[in-house]
Amino acid sequence: MSPGALPPRGIPSGLRRALTFWRRSIQARVVASTLVLSAVVVSIVGWYLLQQTRQGLLDHRVAAVVAEANNETTEARNRLAAAPGTDIDAASQQRELVEPIIERGLTRGFDVVLAGPVGEGGRIADGGAESTPGLDLASVPTSLEAHFDRIAGTAWTYTRIRSTGNSGVETDTPGVVVGSQVTLRADGGTYTLYYLFPLDEERQTLALVTRALLTAAVLLLVLVAGMTWLVTRQVVTPIRMARQVAERLASGQLQERLRVAGEDDLARLATSFNQMASNLQRQIRQLEELSRVQRRFVSDVSHELRTPLTTVRMASDVLHDARHDFDPVTARAAELLQTELDRFETLLVDLLEISRFDAGAAVLDAEDVNLVDVAHRVVDMTRPLAEQRGVHVVVQAPSHPCLAEADVRRVERIVRNLVTNAIDHAESRGPEPEVVIQVAGDDHAAAVAVRDYGVGLAPGEAAMVFNRFWRADPARARTSGGTGLGLAISLEDTHLHGGWLQAWGRPGRGAQFRLTLPRRAGTPLRQSPLPLVPSDAEEVVS
Structure with a gap:
């Protein structure tokens, strides 16, 4: 089992706790390793000493008994010679x-x-x-x-x-x-x-020596274990303190510091750690202040722009309604002004929504939502854009409802952003471009997948596609009038539901975005009813 692996569930709780302690305690592993190595060395040395002692006793005894036997034989010969x-x-x-x-x-x-x-x-x-x-x-x-x-x-x-x-x-x-x-x-x-x-005496002597060696070996191993424990404790204790302080720093207690005692390597490490913590605290506070200023700036600008935007909107509506009385150039300018004002107004709405997410003020209004109805409503809402682009949108959904406890407004916005993005990037693979919307569910989750057959995504872009204002091809026009914040807002909406929003793509083979939501709010997700990689994708298995 590796140091980072968890113990199996089928083992007894006592053994599981012992394995957990072994995995987490470097001090226990060092002491155990030292004991094992010491036991091996002591066993080898003890075996060698016993063999030498045994051989010495036997050699001495054999020499003595041979001499005594020779003496008895010599005396017997002398008596026989005299008889x-x-x-x-x-x-x-x-x-x-x-x-x-x-x-x-x-x-x-x-x-x-x-x-x-x-x-x-x-x-x-x-x-x-x-x-x-x-x-x-x-x-x-x-x-x-x-x-x-x-x-x-x-x-x-x-x-x-x-x-x-x-x-x-x-x-x-x-x-x-x-x-x-x-x-x-x-x-x-x-x-x-x-x-x-x-050889009774030699056997008793050897048994006495064996007991003495075993007693000495046990005492030596206990002494080695104690010394190793004390030595490793001097090193491990500061490391444990550093771990505890690092955990408190990670939890947001930026004022935590290590206690510095002495001038050795561990003391210098504690000093360096404290300096690092101070620098991190200063930089984090600077970033927090900058983020707070940025969020307030975005919110203030968005709110402040609403009044002049309303005035400009009223003037633009007047010009747009009277464009038929203008010359062609002026009429076209009035139409462009109306289009860009629509996009600007959408951008302000998106910026306000992003500022609410950044400020942690977004609230989930959860209810049972039928994702099949959501998919059909989104198709109806995006039909003018699809007809304008000549894209055919297909919904593949079960006949029964596919329910999830979610905020219908946010889920509808997620699906609308995904479908709009797919229509914007769809390209023809047959008679006309096509976008496929799949809806499926199981006992634990419900999912919506939006598939297009356009330019696709290059390797590494699937993780970047949800960044704010990011585009795979900066030279490509936003024909749908998007602001560049749609997928970023969709990702924040998904996280608010505790769900997944994932992307797959291959250059020239299109892309697929998958939204997965738990059936019940707050339930952790383990798998999705729909695959992220579409079944019609030619995946290369390495």
């Missing part, structure tokens, strides 16, 4: 040889097995072996027995020592078995003595 070779049989000599070793083994903590002689039938499993009471003879590995199937020097290996004590309790412990050979004078045969030394 007469003909006064005793081989079995008695075996017992006299192994019994003192077994007794010493019981006091010193090792077991003994005597097997032989070397050759056919000399294995322990063949019977006749003398051993420490209770010892399982299978404790001697067969690999070591195979080594002594012939005369060989001292050898050792690891094994598992299994035995049964006097109380009947069976034990199974790791150990070392050392083998060496002696020769009996009674029969001249070579026998093998196996000494089995347990």
Whole structure:
């Protein structure tokens, strides 16, 4: 999941809160990362130390038990050398040889097995072996027995020592078995003595070292986590304070500032932040003052022009009514004067409407509006312009009403501006230019789309078309008498309804404007019943 992604809805609330905390807290991520890396390092070092300790203990123990076994074997050979070779049989000599070793083994903590002689039938499993009471003879590995199937020097290996004590309790412990050979004078045969030394002390020592290392590792990780938390807190706390101050600045509390303490990098950052905030506050106030002056200027000019405009309108009406009595040039001038006064009056109305939007004084008078009726009324209102341009306007709407809770005057003005703009830019794609108005709705939204097949929009112009006084082609005449504020006012009207007003276009393939309104005022929009890209557009999929 990425740092900016939200947790899925299906997970438990506790886990969701933990994921949210993890996503939002850089301090938690730094501490967790440090802990993971420290745990990996401590584990590697601890494993290496345990291996070295284990190997050292085993090496020391093996050296000690081999030396002790050699001493026992040397003493046994000395006793055999001193014994007469003909006064005793081989079995008695075996017992006299192994019994003192077994007794010493019981006091010193090792077991003994005597097997032989070397050759056919000399294995322990063949019977006749003398051993420490209770010892399982299978404790001697067969690999070591195979080594002594012939005369060989001292050898050792690891094994598992299994035995049964006097109380009947069976034990199974790791150990070392050392083998060496002696020769009996009674029969001249070579026998093998196996000494089995347990590794209980080494195992206990290794367990003690392991516990000590684990305890030290846990304490070290806790210490590292605490230190990391304190260190990151010194850095994260000023950042959090800066975030809080930035949020308050964004909410309009321009007087908020960071507290500066010290002369380090964070203090210099706080100083720079405060300087930036002061500059922004000064510039925002200047812009607000300029905007306020501009809005008041537009409003005052619009109101002040109404009186002289009324006077000029009265004079123009007189001249226009008497134009038939004038010469052709004067009559044409009277007609042009009337047309431009109409456009000037419309411009003043639009400027007053824009000033109301800028001042936040626009009010929505919502009621249930049938967008199908709105589309037909707009077609009737724009029919003279369409006939003048030779444009055929078609309405594609369902037979049932398509209702939305809206201000009918504003919605009608939006659709009228869109249709007028489409007629103004329509071009012929067949016998005559055509403008298509589509109306559709669903359970959550209602939409009106106006499609023309004119010059279209270049890439990037769909976002600019709603700017005030913007035109795709400045050299193109406004044959409909527009002021350049129609689409800007339409966008403000749409935002007042909580709706969408979007544009699509391709050069040479026309344009489509889509108005989407929620069924109920205040309900957020999620999708539109009509596509923004028309179905007859040849979209290039990259």
